[in-house]
Amino acid sequence: MNSGIYWGKAMFKRSLLAFISSALLAILLIQIQGFHSPALAEEPEPEGWAVIIGITEYPCPLCVYDEEWNVYPVEVKHPADSAQDLAAQLSPVIGQDHIKLLLNSQATNADIFYAIEWLAEKAGADDTALFYFCGHSAPQNFATFDYFVSDSQLGDWLDKVNSQKVVIILDTCYAGSFRKELGQNGRVVLMGCQPYESSMEDRELGHGVFTHYILQAFSDFDITDANSNYELSAEEIFEYAKPKTIEEIVAPWANLPAASKGNVQHPMLYTPPYYFDEIDLFMNVVFHTDANFPSDATVLTVDGKSYLPGELPESFTWLSGTSHRFDIPIQVSTEEGTKLVFASWNDGDESVSRTISNGGEYTVNYRNQYKLDIESLYGSPKGEGWYDEGSKATISINPAEVNIIQHIFAGWSGDFVGQEATALVTMDKPKAIRANWEAVYLRLCLLIFGLAALIGIAATAVVYINKKRKAL
Numbered sequence: 001m002n003s004g005i006y007w008g009k010a011m012f013k014r015s016l017l018a019f020i021s022s023a024l025l026a027i028l029l030i031q032i033q034g035f036h037s038p039a040l041a042e043e044p045e046p047e048g049w050a051v052i053i054g055i056t057e058y059p060c061p062l063c064v065y066d067e068e069w070n071v072y073p074v075e076v077k078h079p080a081d082s083a084q085d086l087a088a089q090l091s092p093v094i095g096q097d098h099i100k101l102l103l104n105s106q107a108t109n110a111d112i113f114y115a116i117e118w119l120a121e122k123a124g125a126d127d128t129a130l131f132y133f134c135g136h137s138a139p140q141n142f143a144t145f146d147y148f149v150s151d152s153q154l155g156d157w158l159d160k161v162n163s164q165k166v167v168i169i170l171d172t173c174y175a176g177s178f179r180k181e182l183g184q185n186g187r188v189v190l191m192g193c194q195p196y197e198s199s200m201e202d203r204e205l206g207h208g209v210f211t212h213y214i215l216q217a218f219s220d221f222d223i224t225d226a227n228s229n230y231e232l233s234a235e236e237i238f239e240y241a242k243p244k245t246i247e248e249i250v251a252p253w254a255n256l257p258a259a260s261k262g263n264v265q266h267p268m269l270y271t272p273p274y275y276f277d278e279i280d281l282f283m284n285v286v287f288h289t290d291a292n293f294p295s296d297a298t299v300l301t302v303d304g305k306s307y308l309p310g311e312l313p314e315s316f317t318w319l320s321g322t323s324h325r326f327d328i329p330i331q332v333s334t335e336e337g338t339k340l341v342f343a344s345w346n347d348g349d350e351s352v353s354r355t356i357s358n359g360g361e362y363t364v365n366y367r368n369q370y371k372l373d374i375e376s377l378y379g380s381p382k383g384e385g386w387y388d389e390g391s392k393a394t395i396s397i398n399p400a401e402v403n404i405i406q407h408i409f410a411g412w413s414g415d416f417v418g419q420e421a422t423a424l425v426t427m428d429k430p431k432a433i434r435a436n437w438e439a440v441y442l443r444l445c446l447l448i449f450g451l452a453a454l455i456g457i458a459a460t461a462v463v464y465i466n467k468k469r470k471a472l
Contacts (some may be wrong), residue, residue, distance in 0.1 A: 044126070045322050047127045047128075048090070050087070050094065050099045050130040051099075051115045051130070051132070052083045052086055052099060053107050053112060054083025054103050054107075054135065055080070055103070055107050055135035056135070079135045080104055081206055082215075083102075085211075085215055087099050089218050093282065094319060100118055107135075109153070116161070120161045123163040124163065125164055127163045128281060128319060128320075129165065130168075131158060132169045133170050134170075134172060135172055151182060154178070155182055155184065158185075159185060168189045169189075171192040173198045174198075176268045179268065189270040190269055193265045197266065212248075213240065213244040213245055218232070218237075218317075221282075221284050221315070221317065224236050230361075231282070231320055238267065286361040287314075287315070288362070291340045291366035292334070293309045294309075295309055297329070299328070299329075301326070302316065323357040325354075326354050326356055327352065328342060329352070330342045338371075340367070343365040347362070367389065368388070371387075372430075374432075374435065375432065378435075379397040379407075380397070381395065382394075382395065392424045392425065393424070394422070394423075395416075395424075395425055397409055398421070409436075411436050412435060412436070414433045
């Protein structure tokens with residue numbers, strides 16, 4: 001009985017000890033993991049993706065044309081050009097591989113469907129997705145013809161795109177009638193005309209008129225950026241293009257087809273009712289420097305690409321919300337004895353490497369520095385080195401060098417003239433200064449006289465001793 005009780009107590013102690021050991025081990029593992037937890041992955045940079053469609057050539061049995069485009073449906077001659085030019089303008093900003101361009105026979109219903117599927121697959125939640133269409137369209141009672149774009153089809157297909165920013169640009173007749181189907185799920189729609197208006201072309205412009213001024217809005221960033229925040233929004237692009245489109249259409253000198261004379265075109269914009277802020281699409285970073293760099297010096301490196309003074313663009317246009325690495329040289333030699341030294345950025349940042357994520361004007365300031373050289377054989381001069389332009393350099397020297405031949409400081413010469421052993425020099429250019437010395441031979445003369453005296457005394461002593469010896 002006693003042995004059983006003893007055995008039971010022993011098992012309890014072992015179990016308790018095992019439990020405590022396991023708990024301690026678990027706590028230790030938690031602490032270790034706490035100290036060695038992996039760094040959180042950085043948020044991916046937002047990207048831009050675009051499907052751009054331009055259809056000039058339709059296999060349309062109803063399209064009978066004459067040279068003046070007077071037969072309905074009116075021939076549109078530049079949709080493919082408009083699409084290609086828009087793709088070319090976006091390519092440097094979002095990347096050519098981020099653009100799906102469909103032209104003419106490449107833009108069947110199936111092709112457009114698969115292009116939007118590609119857009120939905122590529123564009124993430126934080127990305128910007130753009131869909132552009134330029135070509136024929138028709139009122140809803142004509143929508144049964146398969147060579148016209150169907151608003152309901154596009155609406156269904158674009159529902160698969162889950163980006164927060166989805167922008168649709170339609171430069172096609174009756175574009176306003178697409179608003180109901182396409183203006184859903186947070187999409188922003190820029191339409192070239194009202195539901196029962198035609199979308200015009202200008203032969204001289206070589207584009208659809210609405211598209212032409214959208215393209216111009218990108219080029220005229222400063223003017224289009226109405227609130228001057230260095231961000232280009234969908235609304236600002238529309239507000240730039242709308243009045244110019246209307247003005248172009250009603251102008252008596254407009255190069256429109258004869259059938260379009262007297263027509264009007266009023267672009268439309270749809271934004272979701274819960275959007276209180278503008279939908280920023282692009283940002284502009286303007287870089288300045290107050291320094292005159294040598295032509296072969298690297299002024300700036302942006303995202304790994306280096307720029308010489310003659311290569312530096314006036315500004316950079318990027319997708320809104322992206323970050324870019326700017327590197328500048330800490331100093332650059334400009335000529336003998338002169339160099340530029342980094343001071344700061346105009347916003348107070350003092351780093352030569354920084355990340356810029358917001359549009360704006362960024363100026364990097366440099367200061368000139370000049371070298372001061374001091375030449376001297378004696379006196380251990382002080383004050384050599386580099387100095388900011390306009391600053392005062394303190395130069396000094398030991399005024400006397402005590403040797404057998406004594407040297408006494410006799411003044412400065414060269415790019416500074418003065419007699420004081422300690423002086424202030426204004427650094428308005430590279431300067432070379434020489435310390436002048438005068439030799440004083442008194443010590444040498446006394447030494448020679450003393451040595452001669454000693455030699456004479458020694459010689460006299462020797463003669464005297466020799467005479468004494470002979471006398472003995």
